[in-house]
Amino acid sequence: MIIYDFLYKFVFNITQSAAIGDITAMIISGALPLLILVLPFTLVAVWLERKVSAHMQDRLGPMRTGSHGWLQTVADLIKLLQKEDIVASDNDRPLFNLAPILVFAGSYLVFAALPFSSAYIGSNIDLGIIFIIAASGFVVAGILMAGWSSNNKYSLLGAMRSAAQIISYEIPTILVILTIIMITGTTNLRTLSEMQTGHFWNWMIFGGAGLSLSKFLFIPFMLIGFVILYISTLAEVNRTPFDIPEAESELVSGYHTEYSGMKFAMFFLAEYANMFAVSAIVSAIFFGGYQSPIGYLGNTLGLPWMIPIEQFLWFASKGVFFVLVQMWLRWTLPRLRVDQLMALCWKYLIPIAFVNLIIVGLITVL
Amino acid sequence: MKEYFQNIWYGLTTVLIGMRVTFKHLFVPAVTIQYPDVKLKLPERERNRLYVNMDDCIGCDQCARACPVDCIAIETVKSIPGEDLGKTSNGKKKALWVTKFDIDIAKCCFCQLCVFPCPTECIYMTDVFEFSEFERDKLVYNFVTLTQSEIEDKKANYAKLEAEKAAQKAANATSVKPAEKEENKQ
Numbered sequence: 389m390i391i392y393d394f395l396y397k398f399v400f401n402i403t404q405s406a407a408i409g410d411i412t413a414m415i416i417s418g419a420l421p422l423l424i425l426v427l428p429f430t431l432v433a434v435w436l437e438r439k440v441s442a443h444m445q446d447r448l449g450p451m452r453t454g455s456h457g458w459l460q461t462v463a464d465l466i467k468l469l470q471k472e473d474i475v476a477s478d479n480d481r482p483l484f485n486l487a488p489i490l491v492f493a494g495s496y497l498v499f500a501a502l503p504f505s506s507a508y509i510g511s512n513i514d515l516g517i518i519f520i521i522a523a524s525g526f527v528v529a530g531i532l533m534a535g536w537s538s539n540n541k542y543s544l545l546g547a548m549r550s551a552a553q554i555i556s557y558e559i560p561t562i563l564v565i566l567t568i569i570m571i572t573g574t575t576n577l578r579t580l581s582e583m584q585t586g587h588f589w590n591w592m593i594f595g596g597a598g599l600s601l602s603k604f605l606f607i608p609f610m611l612i613g614f615v616i617l618y619i620s621t622l623a624e625v626n627r628t629p630f631d632i633p634e635a636e637s638e639l640v641s642g643y644h645t646e647y648s649g650m651k652f653a654m655f656f657l658a659e660y661a662n663m664f665a666v667s668a669i670v671s672a673i674f675f676g677g678y679q680s681p682i683g684y685l686g687n688t689l690g691l692p693w694m695i696p697i698e699q700f701l702w703f704a705s706k707g708v709f710f711v712l713v714q715m716w717l718r719w720t721l722p723r724l725r726v727d728q729l730m731a732l733c734w735k736y737l738i739p740i741a742f743v744n745l746i747i748v749g750l751i752t753v754l
Numbered sequence: 755m756k757e758y759f760q761n762i763w764y765g766l767t768t769v770l771i772g773m774r775v776t777f778k779h780l781f782v783p784a785v786t787i788q789y790p791d792v793k794l795k796l797p798e799r800e801r802n803r804l805y806v807n808m809d810d811c812i813g814c815d816q817c818a819r820a821c822p823v824d825c826i827a828i829e830t831v832k833s834i835p836g837e838d839l840g841k842t843s844n845g846k847k848k849a850l851w852v853t854k855f856d857i858d859i860a861k862c863c864f865c866q867l868c869v870f871p872c873p874t875e876c877i878y879m880t881d882v883f884e885f886s887e888f889e890r891d892k893l894v895y896n897f898v899t900l901t902q903s904e905i906e907d908k909k910a911n912y913a914k915l916e917a918e919k920a921a922q923k924a925a926n927a928t929s930v931k932p933a934e935k936e937e938n939k940q
Contacts, residue, residue, distance in 0.1 A: 720773050
């Protein structure tokens, strides 16, 4: 928003053309999350994942590329760039080439509506949350495309499982988000974040802002909602314990078995972008989004320009925290069976989310 | 109904217990040994690459005969009278020039049988175990300290001595039995 306006004015002053200014500002501000957040985050997160998993298993993980292996992901990326781009003769070539782009586009689409700070939100649409749900459903098309065009039974099985899983786990996600919409009356993520301003006791997990009776009544249901949302979003990004679409030990990593080189890297990038997006959604809904839990340094020092930067750092660190919890879960829990996965969704998460929705609705009416 | 809630309770608590275990292990020191930089202490009587201290070798060929896979190849040349080959560290006098002492470590089975018969304890196991090569030929280790020209020199000296001896013998023989010598030639 502020960044877009700034870029627009900057380009407009040079070119004196509204159209060029608009397009340039849009492209640059649209690429910002990718360049500032997604790519560096993926580089760090892949390394962090390996280090966290290693230390949880009393190993050391990568140690030799850079100090404590922090350059490992860069080395891996360079390796992937050099790799041969293999397309098997029986692959459906156009779909096979399109699938990784579609998967990454789907997961990057989510970043358009994420409120990174009060100064920057890709697109401040009123249907923010609904847009995110719709856009993350878009990934399924890419995954199915990858599985089908690979012409490989494992890839196809993985893609089918992934589609089944993502679609069924969207229901509890939406039900929890509905309870939030009922309380706040908004689907705009920026407004939702602004409502949770102040200190951490104004966050939705603690019943939202204000000091009414309903705030305290909400707290247990918000906790249940948070757990359900966290579990179902974890399943939506195909992470362990819900990684049956990838399942290295049974499906040879599922829908991206046939991919090599940069196309494989695109899937990888999409997975980590998705992890961050999902964590960011959880933090935006329940944990105040970009709002600081303890007040801003910019306010104390009287430097208002610092506040958006601080907000971005809070947003990023909240997202990274939940990504770390995802990794923690990944290296703790074994993979669920398909029937267990479906039982968890349809027999536990959805009924509880429904009951939660009804109770929260009743409290809201009171 | 009771079972349903019990399942939820068990599900959540067991996940938390598992997470506590993994979190604790996050702070347990890693058991990994950074191999090329840090090495494990080898056991006391480990058997690794053979080494021959040629200063002590008397060329007795006992190690080569003990070897079950014939990986040691020794050739010696007798010294001529008047040559001083020195003594080994345990006081044995050396009498042979060792002109070839090759160990094909690719064949070696690390049985250590060659180490025990050595009278001067000059062949022994070291603690070197990283000696892989891309070509098998490079695993034939040559322990001889004499240079090629020295070896040829020694061989020539000995051949000369032998020739002299043979000549003397022949001279002696011809003076005794010339007829017999003729027969031998045919």
